[in-house]
Amino acid sequence: MNKNEVEALITERGRKSSARMRIVDDTSDFMALNPGDVMVLNDNPYLITRNEKESGFGQDDDPKFWVKRTISLLTGEIKIVKLVFFEEFVQEVGGYKIHFYRSPIKEARVLEAVRGHSLFMHGFDVNDNVGNNVRIIDFIRGPSLNKLVGNCNMSHEHYFHSRLLEILTGVCDCLQSLSYLHENGLVHGDVRWDHILYDRDQKRYRWIDFDYNYDFPENPFGMDLIGLGEIITCIVGMGGCFYSDVKANPMFKGVVDQLQPEDFSILEQNRLMNLRKIYPYIPERLNNVLLHFSGYATVFYESVDEVLNDLRDALGDLEGVSNTN
Amino acid sequence: MNRKQISIAIIMMFGVAVFHFFIPRDFLSLHILFRLLYLVPIAYIALYSGRKGGVLAAITMTIIFLPHFFMDRTTQDFTAGNIAAVILFHITGFFVGSFRDSSERVVINQQQQHVVVPSTGEGCNILFYIDNSPLSIASAEWFGAYFGGRDIAVTLLWVYNEDESEKFASQEPADEYVSQQGNETAAFLDELRDMLIDSGIPRESVLIKNVAVTGKVPVSDKILEELKDGNYDLLLLSKHQQTKAQEFLFGDVPIRLLREASIPVLSVKGTPEESSSPS
Numbered sequence: 001m002n003k004n005e006v007e008a009l010i011t012e013r014g015r016k017s018s019a020r021m022r023i024v025d026d027t028s029d030f031m032a033l034n035p036g037d038v039m040v041l042n043d044n045p046y047l048i049t050r051n052e053k054e055s056g057f058g059q060d061d062d063p064k065f066w067v068k069r070t071i072s073l074l075t076g077e078i079k080i081v082k083l084v085f086f087e088e089f090v091q092e093v094g095g096y097k098i099h100f101y102r103s104p105i106k107e108a109r110v111l112e113a114v115r116g117h118s119l120f121m122h123g124f125d126v127n128d129n130v131g132n133n134v135r136i137i138d139f140i141r142g143p144s145l146n147k148l149v150g151n152c153n154m155s156h157e158h159y160f161h162s163r164l165l166e167i168l169t170g171v172c173d174c175l176q177s178l179s180y181l182h183e184n185g186l187v188h189g190d191v192r193w194d195h196i197l198y199d200r201d202q203k204r205y206r207w208i209d210f211d212y213n214y215d216f217p218e219n220p221f222g223m224d225l226i227g228l229g230e231i232i233t234c235i236v237g238m239g240g241c242f243y244s245d246v247k248a249n250p251m252f253k254g255v256v257d258q259l260q261p262e263d264f265s266i267l268e269q270n271r272l273m274n275l276r277k278i279y280p281y282i283p284e285r286l287n288n289v290l291l292h293f294s295g296y297a298t299v300f301y302e303s304v305d306e307v308l309n310d311l312r313d314a315l316g317d318l319e320g321v322s323n324t325n
Numbered sequence: 326m327n328r329k330q331i332s333i334a335i336i337m338m339f340g341v342a343v344f345h346f347f348i349p350r351d352f353l354s355l356h357i358l359f360r361l362l363y364l365v366p367i368a369y370i371a372l373y374s375g376r377k378g379g380v381l382a383a384i385t386m387t388i389i390f391l392p393h394f395f396m397d398r399t400t401q402d403f404t405a406g407n408i409a410a411v412i413l414f415h416i417t418g419f420f421v422g423s424f425r426d427s428s429e430r431v432v433i434n435q436q437q438q439h440v441v442v443p444s445t446g447e448g449c450n451i452l453f454y455i456d457n458s459p460l461s462i463a464s465a466e467w468f469g470a471y472f473g474g475r476d477i478a479v480t481l482l483w484v485y486n487e488d489e490s491e492k493f494a495s496q497e498p499a500d501e502y503v504s505q506q507g508n509e510t511a512a513f514l515d516e517l518r519d520m521l522i523d524s525g526i527p528r529e530s531v532l533i534k535n536v537a538v539t540g541k542v543p544v545s546d547k548i549l550e551e552l553k554d555g556n557y558d559l560l561l562l563s564k565h566q567q568t569k570a571q572e573f574l575f576g577d578v579p580i581r582l583l584r585e586a587s588i589p590v591l592s593v594k595g596t597p598e599e600s601s602s603p604s
Contacts, residue, residue: 267573
């Protein structure tokens with residue numbers, strides 16, 4: 001595809017081509033690819049409009065140079081193009097060092113497995129001119145779950161009565177869909193609530209970002225399950241409840257001294273799981289789901305279905321309290 | 326029943342029904358023969374799925390067989406024979422299914438009661454699951470000291486992942502890694518094998534078995550499969566010291582096997598140094 005053809009397509013899409021526009025079919029040097037450049041992948045030109053940004057874990061707004069928001073010049077659709085950025089790193093989880101991998105191959109396998117499954121992002125992988133495995137993802141319009149809950153500008157009690165049931169019910173199918181991956185011998189790898197988007201067009205929650213991977217030979221889905229527990233806690237608690245937050249909040253002054261080490265996450269000793277101690281109106285069955293991830297737990301969830309079965313049962317207790325305020 | 330068995334059952338059911346339907350009316354002996362052939366899929370389903378499945382198959386076959394009651398030129402004797410056949414379908418489904426259910430219970434009971442004679446252990450066939458931690462060496466030493474010099478068979482089981490491509494940027498280094506790990510493990514397993522032979526276990530009775538895993542499958546699943554396939558009397562493995570949080574995060578092979586293995590499990594518990602997690 002030559003420059004004139006690309007420029008004609010850009011004009012057709014109602015945009016102006018940049019004077020410094022580069023047309024590349026080798027995406028290895030993703031740092032050098034800037035908005036205005038065009039990547040030709042499998043004969044399809046994609047105009048880069050911006051670098052996507054990281055969210056969560058205090059990394060908000062850090063640019064992810066290997067993830068480009070683009071416009072497909074052939075169809076005009078917005079596509080997220082994920083370029084090859086393999087990395088291996090050690091992250092501490094609950095005091096234990098865990099090897100994580102950012103694996104393009106793994107993400108491509110998950111995309112293939114979830115093709116047609118409405119609760120996951122969709123896309124496909126192509127090899128660029130030098131064999132880099134590039135994933136082309138459909139853009140999903142809508143906020144992430146953390147932003148959706150974070151934007152509820154109200155007290156927890158009001159949130160509990162007016163929004164919790166609706167959000168939890170809506171997200172249940174999405175959470176349960178992780179078992180589809182597990183049944184297919186795959187993991188999500190990075191189960192966090194900012195990796196669930198509320199798709200405004202399809203009106204459903206959908207998983208995104210499958211490139212993380214870890215390897216626990218005996219408990220291959222362990223990190224996914226832990227992430228699931230954290231997501232449920234964040235939804236119920238209207239965000240993560242950490243010891244420092246509880247201590248700093250004058251509303252919980254009388255509760256702080258009553259907190260026991262077992263009230264916190266079995267892995268993150270500063271993340272409160274026994275939310276009923278600070279929000280006593282949380283029903284016991286719902287709180288018990290959270291306690292399975294706390295220091296009180298003597299038996300652990302071994303599958304997504306086990307968690308979701310308990311969670312769905314617990315939702316019954318919320319039906320009576322919803323919208324009573 | 327698995328998919329293959331269901332497919333076979335469906336083919337048999339409809340095969341018999343279709344052939345029977347197209348037999349000319351005059352061939353009475355063939356009709357009688359095919360009437361009996363209906364029992365084959367019923368018995369097959371009952372054998373694989375038990376009483377419920379057997380009765381369900383009998384009901385299905387009765388429905389399929391029903392048109393033969395209404396065909397013209399049927400004599401009273403022939404109708405009586407059809408009624409007897411239908412009764413026979415249900416008796417077969419019920420009793421063959423019941424026999425299958427009770428046999429399964431007997432097998433489970435036998436498995437639960439099947440224990441190794443601890444006094445001598447002679448003639449025992451032992452599966453020894455190896456991870457590549459120092460505790461496996463300590464377990465082999467301990468086992469050799471207690472059980473060496475006896476006429477027992479030991480299979481050293483190693484479970485490895487043959488597809489490590491998700492840990493690397495491309496396939497080539499992944500294959501290299503698997504190959505290198507394979508070589509290192511082979512040396513490790515040979516060392517353990519020699520230790521057991523030195524303890525007096527006959528050389529020809531110490532075997533090494535490598536089992537490959539693809540994708541995310543718990544190691545304990547593979548060990549349970551091996552226990553099911555092989556005729557083992559005892560499972561030996563190492564129990565790493567783990568905190569509750571570690572057990573939650575990483576899982577625990579011995580705990581799962583203690584829960585699910587159908588034969589005695591002997592776990593050798595290690596000190597924190599020996600328990601350094603397998604890489």
